[in-house]
Amino acid sequence: MNPVQDAALNCIQVSHQFAGQAGQVIALAGVSFSVAAGEFVCIVRPSGCGKTTLLKMIAGLGQPSAGQILIPQPAKNTPKTAMVFQEQALLPWLNLLDNAAFGLETRGVAKPARQTQAQNFLNAAGIGQFARHYPHQLSTGMRQRGAIARAFLSGAGMLLMDEPFSALDAQTRLLMQEELLRIWKDHRKTVVFVTHDIEEAVLLGDRVLVMSGRPGRIIEDIRVPLARPRGLQDRENPEVRQLAWHIWKVIETEARRMI
Amino acid sequence: MAYLESYRNRSAADDLAPPRVRWNARALIRWAITLTALIAVWELVTRLRLIHPLWLPAPSVVAQKFAEMLASGVIVRQTTSTLTAVLLGVLMGGLPGAVLGLAMGASPRLRAIADPIVAAFHALPKIALLPLVIVAFGVGETPRIVISALGAFFPLLINGMAGARNIAPVYFEVSRNYGASRAKTFARVILPGSLPSLITGLRLAANTSLLLTIAAEMVLPRSGLGAVIWRAWETMRIEELYVGLIVAATLGISIAAISGVLLRRFAPWHGQP
Numbered sequence: 001m002n003p004v005q006d007a008a009l010n011c012i013q014v015s016h017q018f019a020g021q022a023g024q025v026i027a028l029a030g031v032s033f034s035v036a037a038g039e040f041v042c043i044v045r046p047s048g049c050g051k052t053t054l055l056k057m058i059a060g061l062g063q064p065s066a067g068q069i070l071i072p073q074p075a076k077n078t079p080k081t082a083m084v085f086q087e088q089a090l091l092p093w094l095n096l097l098d099n100a101a102f103g104l105e106t107r108g109v110a111k112p113a114r115q116t117q118a119q120n121f122l123n124a125a126g127i128g129q130f131a132r133h134y135p136h137q138l139s140t141g142m143r144q145r146g147a148i149a150r151a152f153l154s155g156a157g158m159l160l161m162d163e164p165f166s167a168l169d170a171q172t173r174l175l176m177q178e179e180l181l182r183i184w185k186d187h188r189k190t191v192v193f194v195t196h197d198i199e200e201a202v203l204l205g206d207r208v209l210v211m212s213g214r215p216g217r218i219i220e221d222i223r224v225p226l227a228r229p230r231g232l233q234d235r236e237n238p239e240v241r242q243l244a245w246h247i248w249k250v251i252e253t254e255a256r257r258m259i
Numbered sequence: 260m261a262y263l264e265s266y267r268n269r270s271a272a273d274d275l276a277p278p279r280v281r282w283n284a285r286a287l288i289r290w291a292i293t294l295t296a297l298i299a300v301w302e303l304v305t306r307l308r309l310i311h312p313l314w315l316p317a318p319s320v321v322a323q324k325f326a327e328m329l330a331s332g333v334i335v336r337q338t339t340s341t342l343t344a345v346l347l348g349v350l351m352g353g354l355p356g357a358v359l360g361l362a363m364g365a366s367p368r369l370r371a372i373a374d375p376i377v378a379a380f381h382a383l384p385k386i387a388l389l390p391l392v393i394v395a396f397g398v399g400e401t402p403r404i405v406i407s408a409l410g411a412f413f414p415l416l417i418n419g420m421a422g423a424r425n426i427a428p429v430y431f432e433v434s435r436n437y438g439a440s441r442a443k444t445f446a447r448v449i450l451p452g453s454l455p456s457l458i459t460g461l462r463l464a465a466n467t468s469l470l471l472t473i474a475a476e477m478v479l480p481r482s483g484l485g486a487v488i489w490r491a492w493e494t495m496r497i498e499e500l501y502v503g504l505i506v507a508a509t510l511g512i513s514i515a516a517i518s519g520v521l522l523r524r525f526a527p528w529h530g531q532p
Contacts, residue, residue, distance in 0.1 A: 060436065089429045093526070102447070106440070134528050
């Protein structure tokens with residue numbers, strides 16, 4: 001596969017293997033896809049390792065065993081990607097404001113400027129009054145909103161989200177999906193979002209990439225024909241339901257095998 | 260349980276103002292009761308002559324001596340002398356210890372080189388080095404401070420190293436992903452992440468320094484709490500010896516209390532879920 005010109009991300013035949021207890025484990029085998037600038041792409045797969053590995057390699061936190069990951073060089077002083085981690089990854093010793101402003105700080109933005117910017121973002125996200133709280137004083141949902149704020153504020157063109165809502169309860173998760181749609185509508189960043197919640201993938205993504213279990217490869221690339229802006233009511237849209245059911249059928253056998 | 264209680268007692272107002280640590284009166288009362296009981300038993304034991312007063316004078320006698328020595332200024336002067344040596348030692352030995360420890364914690368390569376050397380020197384009884392220190396620095400103020408610095412160096416080094424190694428890898432990943440420089444990673448991840456461990460190290464360092472300083476003062480001429488204790492023994496004024504011990508114990512309590520305050524003040528997240 002050749003890289004797509006002007007794409008925000010090109011993954012070309014990306015493979016990854018590591019030494020497990022029972023010999024070599026092939027986590028990813030020849031994963032190829034590209035993401036256009038400003039596109040929201042969701043990756044769905046049955047549980048199992050590989051997807052965090054893929055995101056971390058895109059984030060530059062690991063090297064693929066084979067293949068290439070191409071991201072255009074961003075403007076000077078901005079990171080290529082900003083990751084929202086699955087676990088709680090706000091720095092426990094910084095308050096919410098300083099955490100949200102962390103990406104601005106690493107870019108060398110002066111303190112008053114970055115704090116104003118972060119405060120405005122937190123206000124818009126409805127957690128402005130908690131700016132001086134430390135992560136341990138916040139609910140899981142608020143912490144994850146802080147992590148999303150940090151990613152959006154970093155100036156990175158592409159955001160990588162690794163099951164950011166998987167630790168949240170079902171209701172908070174719905175509200176966070178709504179919140180993410182709202183923020184994304186205002187900022188239009190390229191997003192690669194990994195989840196195993198099929199409805200979430202269809203509701204959020206312009207495209208859904210369905211991956212197989214070990215070894216991970218992309219088995220289907222589906223465009224979501226749903227107009228934007230989207231909201232929670234779209235969960236009840238027949239098109240969404242149909243698409244979600246289709247995706248479920250694609251991964252069902254594998255998901256059953258994993259139990 | 261403590262977590263549940265604090266959660267239950269939360270109100271909307273608490274949520275808007277960062278929670279503050281409250282002074283725990285109940286714990287203080289319990290502590291006072293224990294202390295009073297201990298002194299009462301001590302007084303009783305001496306009154307009943309269960310132990311010869313030459314070895315264990317009554318607390319009332321010791322208290323009287325304490326008041327005398329306080330009035331004459333001996334206690335303040337000698338305690339200040341000891342504390343100065345401890346503080347200088349913690350500063351001169353502890354600071355390099357902490358820096359080297361953090362570097363060793365963050366760099367496996369440096370750790371591989373330096374850890375065996377550190378382990379070897381840590382095992383040496385520092386007070387046994389006093390003769391060498393005296394040969395090198397003479398018999399003035401310096402040997403006491405050098406011994407105190409040696410005492411502070413290792414606890415801060417080892418705690419700094421452990422602190423840096425215990426930081427969750429995800430925080431380093433955040434730092435890398437967001438393009439933080441080495442200096443930024445040190446200032447925002449390594450140093451604050453190791454802070455709780457460093458503060459505990461500071462407590463251990465100050466205690467070790469205190470022990471070594473007092474020990475050195477018993478041998479060196481005429482200054483500090485060690486000198487008070489040693490002179491009391493030489494002249495068989497046992498109550499003075501007890502006054503020296505009580506002051507040393509009080510310093511130990513103060514060190515523990517200060518490290519607790521530092522921990523709450525500078526590492527409020529520590530031990531939180």
